[in-house]
Amino acid sequence: MADKSLKPTNSHEGAGAGELSALEEAFRKFAVHGDTRATGKEMHGKNWSKLCKDCNIIDGKNVTTTDVDIVFSKIKGKSVRTITFEQFKEALQELSKKRFKGKSDEEALQEMYKLIEGKGPGLTGVTKTVASPTVSRLTDTSKFTGSHKERFDASGKGKGRAGREDLVDNSGYVSGYKHAGTYDHKVQGNK
8 A cells, every 4th residue: 555655656756857847947948048059958048038028927017127137146155157957946936936925936936837838939029021122123144134134044043153254255257257167058058
């Protein structure tokens, strides 16, 4: 019977571990966002702020961007610019008290975890290319005239060096001669 009492405890801990792994996965996604050298084990203040904004921890009333920055500065070490996953959980605990005032500390922390789990950094506000008629008109190679027209073939693909330089025609005929290559045919046809 002692074995049966241990099994539910282990399954409950497994559920808790699964819950934390989803939280840790979200932590890693935000930790590496925007930094090619990041390992995902430590998070910078910029990414901490982004996590709080993207996961709706900052509500503008109870929790503001200033609160988020103060908690980050309080949790991190004095000479360090990043926080670890354990410090991240401490920071969430600190913010959960402010965000969910009417709930107990444990309930508030669980609500905070639910806000973050399964989320990743959003790409809102990212600059997109604008397909304006002016730009499309200027980049349409079929409308090019003069010497620029010679730089592209009929499909609009660039010719490379042949389109930029005047290559010498060593055929023996002057440029513009319409009957090039017909001399041998005329001479042999007359004999």
